[in-house]
Amino acid sequence: MQNINATFTIAFRDIAKLLRDRTRIMASFIFPIIFIGVLGTSLQQNLAEGLGYNFLVFVLTGVLGQTLFQSTSAGIISLVEDRQNDFAQEMFIAPISRYSILLGKILGETLVSLMQIIGIVAFGYIMGIPLDIFSLLRLIPFVFVVAFFGGAFGVFVMSNLSDQRAANQIFPFILFPQFFLAGVFNPIQQLPLPILIASRIAPMTYAVDLLRSVYYYGKPEYDKTVLFNPALNLSVVAGLGIIFLVVGTYIFVKNERNK
Amino acid sequence: MSANHVIEVQDLVKRYKGAEKNSVDGITFYVEEGSFFSLLGPNGAGKTTTISILTTLLSHTTGSVKIAGHNVESESSQVRQQIGVIFQNPSLDRNLTAEENIRFHANLYNLYPFMPTFSLMADSYKKKVSELASVVGLEKDMFKPVKDLSGGMKRKLEIIRSLMHQPRVLFLDEPTTGLDPVSRQNVWKYLKDIQQKGDITIFLTTHYLEEAESSDYICIIDEGTIVSRGTPAEIKQSLIQNYITINAADSKKLGAELQKSKLDFSGSGPFIVKLTKHSAQSVIQMIRTPLTTLDIHAPSLEDAYVEIITKNHAKH
Numbered sequence: 001m002q003n004i005n006a007t008f009t010i011a012f013r014d015i016a017k018l019l020r021d022r023t024r025i026m027a028s029f030i031f032p033i034i035f036i037g038v039l040g041t042s043l044q045q046n047l048a049e050g051l052g053y054n055f056l057v058f059v060l061t062g063v064l065g066q067t068l069f070q071s072t073s074a075g076i077i078s079l080v081e082d083r084q085n086d087f088a089q090e091m092f093i094a095p096i097s098r099y100s101i102l103l104g105k106i107l108g109e110t111l112v113s114l115m116q117i118i119g120i121v122a123f124g125y126i127m128g129i130p131l132d133i134f135s136l137l138r139l140i141p142f143v144f145v146v147a148f149f150g151g152a153f154g155v156f157v158m159s160n161l162s163d164q165r166a167a168n169q170i171f172p173f174i175l176f177p178q179f180f181l182a183g184v185f186n187p188i189q190q191l192p193l194p195i196l197i198a199s200r201i202a203p204m205t206y207a208v209d210l211l212r213s214v215y216y217y218g219k220p221e222y223d224k225t226v227l228f229n230p231a232l233n234l235s236v237v238a239g240l241g242i243i244f245l246v247v248g249t250y251i252f253v254k255n256e257r258n259k
Numbered sequence: 260m261s262a263n264h265v266i267e268v269q270d271l272v273k274r275y276k277g278a279e280k281n282s283v284d285g286i287t288f289y290v291e292e293g294s295f296f297s298l299l300g301p302n303g304a305g306k307t308t309t310i311s312i313l314t315t316l317l318s319h320t321t322g323s324v325k326i327a328g329h330n331v332e333s334e335s336s337q338v339r340q341q342i343g344v345i346f347q348n349p350s351l352d353r354n355l356t357a358e359e360n361i362r363f364h365a366n367l368y369n370l371y372p373f374m375p376t377f378s379l380m381a382d383s384y385k386k387k388v389s390e391l392a393s394v395v396g397l398e399k400d401m402f403k404p405v406k407d408l409s410g411g412m413k414r415k416l417e418i419i420r421s422l423m424h425q426p427r428v429l430f431l432d433e434p435t436t437g438l439d440p441v442s443r444q445n446v447w448k449y450l451k452d453i454q455q456k457g458d459i460t461i462f463l464t465t466h467y468l469e470e471a472e473s474s475d476y477i478c479i480i481d482e483g484t485i486v487s488r489g490t491p492a493e494i495k496q497s498l499i500q501n502y503i504t505i506n507a508a509d510s511k512k513l514g515a516e517l518q519k520s521k522l523d524f525s526g527s528g529p530f531i532v533k534l535t536k537h538s539a540q541s542v543i544q545m546i547r548t549p550l551t552t553l554d555i556h557a558p559s560l561e562d563a564y565v566e567i568i569t570k571n572h573a574k575h
Contacts (some may be wrong), residue, residue: 002368002369005367005369005372005373006366006367006369008366008373009363009366009373010367010411011397012364012373012375013352016354016355016359017352017355019356020354020355020404021354037446042460075569087350087351087352087355087360087363088350089344089348089350089369090363090364090367092316093314093315093339093344094339094364094367094368095336095339095340095368096336097336121504136367143533143535161406169515196573257315257316258276258316259275259276259318
């Protein structure tokens with residue numbers, strides 16, 4: 001009971017923090033706006049004819065997956081920084097298990113990323129992107145899965161980072177290439193072999209493709225926009241997510257006190 | 260656990276991974292329940308390592324540490340329930356209000372069920388918060404973001420927050436670093452009030468030695484070992500030579516008189532007379548030459564500390 005109470009408290013704190021931090025709210029929309037509004041529209045204007053599908057819908061569904069994955073993983077990584085100043089010290093000294101801290105943090109960051117994607121979808125409608133509302137609604141359960149997957153990935157990366165400096169240097173290096181490897185705004189069905197291998201190793205690929213495969217399921221564009229079927233994507237995301245979470249949490253708890 | 264030892268540290272050793280020597284090298288000490296204990300030492304002496312082990316944040320290499328009868332390794336959760344910690348760096352969430360910082364603490368310690376707003380919290384919680392706010396004078400600012408509070412206010416808020424779950428030991432790791440003198444005095448006045456009213460044990464590490472003057476017991480740690488221990492008076496007495504400084508218009512006459520009385524002195528005006536065999540009173544009674552200077556040297560804890568650390572470094 002104590003741990004459940006703590007998990008909710010930690011999750012709620014993340015949301016309360018987001019709602020008070022206007023700069024962070026603005027910043028979290030800037031990337032999607034650049035991707036969809038600038039990159040997406042320019043590619044749509046110049047390349048869309050040969051594609052056979054609406055490129056902006058393709059980019060927006062990709063950005064949804066990328067935002068959920070990135071936002072939760074980055075939120076977890078921030079624990080490295082938090083624990084040296086800030087309220088996180090309080091969490092680590094409280095009589096609660098490390099598992100509830102990580103779980104609360106994943107839950108909180110998941111909710112934070114959900115708020116962000118609501119903004120992105122609204123932005124899509126404002127821009128007049130022809131989004132299918134029923135397909136979007138179908139995404140709801142998978143949105144949680146992808147956010148949780150990002151959180152698990154964050155725990156795994158964090159458990160292997162010793163300090164804030166390492167986190168700041170290494171995390172972008174692990175994250176940014178995945179934008180392109182996962183095909184957030186570039187079709188990746190055909191790639192040169194080395195890139196193809198890297199693309200299929202990148203966890204974000206499955207996060208993005210899971211959402212796209214559910215969104216495009218049963219539509220004529222399905223074959224051109226999706227890599228794997230939803231069941232395969234879901235199995236990879238769930239399987240990898242559990243491995244990341246279990247291994248990451250184990251290493252984190254072990255290293256935490258044992259310096 | 261012995262009847263009134265709330266902290267028991269036995270042969271504690273900590274060697275960090277890959278380090279060539281022990282950061283804490285076999286220290287043993289006890290802290291009595293309800294007392295005010297200070298751990299002093301220069302930077303890198305092992306203070307923060309020790310406090311991290313005692314507060315369950317770090318594993319030790321060998322030895323045993325018990326807080327309120329619980330082993331810090333195997334019963335860390337029970338230990339955490341019994342302690343409050345004020346960290347060197349502020350541990351408040353700046354974007355949240357003072358009340359939210361307290362509420363989240365109370366939730367983490369399972370004192371009240373979690374509720375997303377103050378108005379939904381239990382009445383007993385609301386009452387407690389208003390009581391605490393009036394104690395530290397935060398009534399008006401309880402619902403303001405913490406970033407708008409002064410440094411001293413923030414420290415006080417952290418202290419009241421750490422007392423919410425009624426810990427038996429309050430650990431303070433250099434609690435007044437970065438505060439202005441007025442805020443520092445204010446925080447200390449409040450801390451002493453708490454200690455005198457309740458049965459709480461205070462475990463302090465500090466650089467400001469005058470803050471440790473009122474401790475019941477002090478351990479001085481250097482290079483991982485305890486180099487001196489005792490009450491502040493004992494530490495001062497055991498190390499510092501008490502002496503008086505005297506001089507006279509006719510310093511030659513005074514010198515001759517000191518020589519004749521076989522007092523242990525140095526200098527040729529002013530003279531330093533060591534108070535090894537005689538008290539200051541009896542030295543003055545022996546002297547007939549009219550004095551122009553009379554200064555009784557009363558050593559501070561800082562003098563003793565500097566002497567201990569300097570001597571210890573000279574040994575190595």
